[in-house]
Amino acid sequence: YVTLRLILGDQLNLKHSWFSEKDPSVLYLMAEMRQETDYVKHHIQKVTGFFLAMRNFAKALQNQGHEVHYIGITEELATKSLPEILQHCFDTYTIQHFEYQLPDEYRLDVQLKSFCTELSISHQVVDTEHFYTTREELGQFFEGKKQFLMENFYRMMRKKHQVLMVGNDPLGNQWNFDHDNRLKYKNQVPVPPMAVFPKNVQDVLDEIHQAGVQTFGQIEPHFFIWPINREEALEQLDYFCEHLLPHFGDYEDAMHTEQAFLFHSRLSFVLNTKIVSPKEVVDRVVMHFYKNQDTITLSQVEGFVRQILGWREYVRGIYWRHMPDYAQRNALDNTYPLPEMYWTGKTKMNCMHHALGLSLQNAYAHHIQRLMVIGNFSLLTQRHPDAVDAWYLGVYMDALEWVELPNTRGMSQYADGGILATKPYVSSGSYIQKMSNYCTGCHYDVKSRTGEQSCPFNSLYWNFLDDKKAYFAKNQRMAMMLNLLGKIQPEELYAIKKRASEIIENPDLF
Numbered sequence: 001y002v003t004l005r006l007i008l009g010d011q012l013n014l015k016h017s018w019f020s021e022k023d024p025s026v027l028y029l030m031a032e033m034r035q036e037t038d039y040v041k042h043h044i045q046k047v048t049g050f051f052l053a054m055r056n057f058a059k060a061l062q063n064q065g066h067e068v069h070y071i072g073i074t075e076e077l078a079t080k081s082l083p084e085i086l087q088h089c090f091d092t093y094t095i096q097h098f099e100y101q102l103p104d105e106y107r108l109d110v111q112l113k114s115f116c117t118e119l120s121i122s123h124q125v126v127d128t129e130h131f132y133t134t135r136e137e138l139g140q141f142f143e144g145k146k147q148f149l150m151e152n153f154y155r156m157m158r159k160k161h162q163v164l165m166v167g168n169d170p171l172g173n174q175w176n177f178d179h180d181n182r183l184k185y186k187n188q189v190p191v192p193p194m195a196v197f198p199k200n201v202q203d204v205l206d207e208i209h210q211a212g213v214q215t216f217g218q219i220e221p222h223f224f225i226w227p228i229n230r231e232e233a234l235e236q237l238d239y240f241c242e243h244l245l246p247h248f249g250d251y252e253d254a255m256h257t258e259q260a261f262l263f264h265s266r267l268s269f270v271l272n273t274k275i276v277s278p279k280e281v282v283d284r285v286v287m288h289f290y291k292n293q294d295t296i297t298l299s300q301v302e303g304f305v306r307q308i309l310g311w312r313e314y315v316r317g318i319y320w321r322h323m324p325d326y327a328q329r330n331a332l333d334n335t336y337p338l339p340e341m342y343w344t345g346k347t348k349m350n351c352m353h354h355a356l357g358l359s360l361q362n363a364y365a366h367h368i369q370r371l372m373v374i375g376n377f378s379l380l381t382q383r384h385p386d387a388v389d390a391w392y393l394g395v396y397m398d399a400l401e402w403v404e405l406p407n408t409r410g411m412s413q414y415a416d417g418g419i420l421a422t423k424p425y426v427s428s429g430s431y432i433q434k435m436s437n438y439c440t441g442c443h444y445d446v447k448s449r450t451g452e453q454s455c456p457f458n459s460l461y462w463n464f465l466d467d468k469k470a471y472f473a474k475n476q477r478m479a480m481m482l483n484l485l486g487k488i489q490p491e492e493l494y495a496i497k498k499r500a501s502e503i504i505e506n507p508d509l510f
């Protein structure tokens with residue numbers, strides 16, 4: 001071979017121009033690596049899903065006639081670093097030219113760049129041909145601005161890519177239907193059964209264990225449900241359009257004890273591994289909407305498009321604009337480690353029990369469970385953003401640092417000091433009660449904020465506002481809540497803060 005092309009585990013884009021022609025002088029390299037399984041402890045379903053998807057991808061390439069060298073997790077080479085693996089392959093195959101696709105993880109970007117500065121052979125870096133935007137586009141769009149408002153970026157994207165637009169105006173003359181998308185789920189419409197792609201993953205599991213990779217969370221070896229290749233991903237996308245899209249927007253923020261996925265698409269894993277592209281997903285969904293306007297309203301489809309064309313591209317831009325220092329930020333100086341319940345799901349708080357339990361069971365929780373239950377609790381109890389990040393990066397199927405970090409450290413923990421969110425996403429129990437049925441049947445009373453039965457989120461919330469009132473004094477969006485805080489009588493505030501500090505010190509007792 002003359003050329004070696006590296007394919008990372010989240011670069012499974014069969015439509016990449018690399019693969020448009022068969023070239024016998026090109027060798028593709030894919031590797032299951034300990035450096036990737038071990039940078040944080042991962043959920044077992046995440047590791048399994050990545051390996052399955054990578055193995056499928058390698059087979060698909062081979063079936064198309066490409067040459068692939070695949071390194072499995074039990075091989076000795078898998079324990080080496082990526083530069084060592086590359087050097088080994090260069091030597092084995094007397095490679096004269098090296099190519100790789102732009103990594104989305106900062107860590108890998110640095111590692112590969114530094115490897116290439118020392119190389120004696122030529123090299124080339126190419127785009128992944130996956131995202132709508134380049135790494136730099138968001139930074140350029142917000143040049144000179146202090147606050148990077150997602151809504152402004154999203155409108156630019158809608159116009160630029162002509163999605164749900166009539167010329168320069170948004171379809172329906174409204175950009176954002178967020179306020180329509182806030183219904184509680186009370187069995188108004190049945191949730192269709194989840195689309196599953198069951199497979200037996202015992203072999204892969206055995207190899208992961210044999211290699212000694214440390215993981216956590218649960219897995220059903222004979223019934224792995226996630227889509228892991230293009231056919232399954234496209235089937236999942238079709239299923240979403242047919243069955244889930246009609247109610248996606250309405251129940252986007254809802255949570256329910258009997259429903260793990262509600263109307264969410266569960267496409268994040270196949271998107272983040274680049275098995276499908278955001279444009280494919282958006283185009284398919286928008287086309288389905290145009291053909292079915294009698295049964296699907298604009299607010300459902302706009303809500304979905306905003307997540308992918310807006311949020312997903314936006315957080316990626318924030319990541320590349322602010323790394324590496326973004327990963328160090330801790331604006332609110334939080335220092336506590338994570339409670340044990342994050343690994344066991346054991347707590348008397350029904351909302352946390354469900355959201356953590358689902359995360360451990362499925363390697364999945366939807367965005368409101370991540371943001372307004374687990375993230376909210378983490379921030380209100382002052383957990384260190386490093387610990388919070390490591391947990392989120394490990395637990396979810398779709399967790400890759402470029403998307404996890406801005407969502408967790410930025411949006412959810414406000415550790416970036418407000419680059420991403422104009423105010424912290426914190427709430428008392430009342431928000432959780434409004435959006436879920438968790439509080440019915442909870443050990444705690446969502447209506448009270450002091451006393452042994454009181455909902456922990458209540459005392460924690462007012463304690464947070466009181467602790468941070470100087471920090472947020474100039475934030476207009478916090479003014480109303482700080483005003484309400486000022487009306488609490490000193491004796492009650494004392495009792496609230498006492499209870500909050502007991503929870504913060506010993507969260508696992510609650």
Ligand code: FAD
Pocket residue numbers: 263264265266267268269271272307308311312313315365366367368370371375392393396398399400403404405407408411412
């Ligand atoms: P749906 O609700 O069906 O949404 C469709 C798609 O929109 C998703 O597949 C995803 O690609 C995209 N999307 C939605 N919200 C966001 C968002 N805030 N940022 C980026 N893309 C978004 N998403 C990840 O992909 N990886 C992560 O590691 C991750 N960590 C998160 C951490 C926190 C604290 C929060 C609040 C959100 C996080 N998200 C993350 C965003 C979101 O929760 C998931 O993308 C979503 O739950 C995936 O499930 P789904 O495919 O069913 O999503």
Ligand code: SF4
Pocket residue numbers: 348349350351352428429430432433438439440442443444445446455456457
């Ligand atoms: Fe969560 Fe409080 Fe509701 Fe219990 S009462 S489910 S702790 S919000």
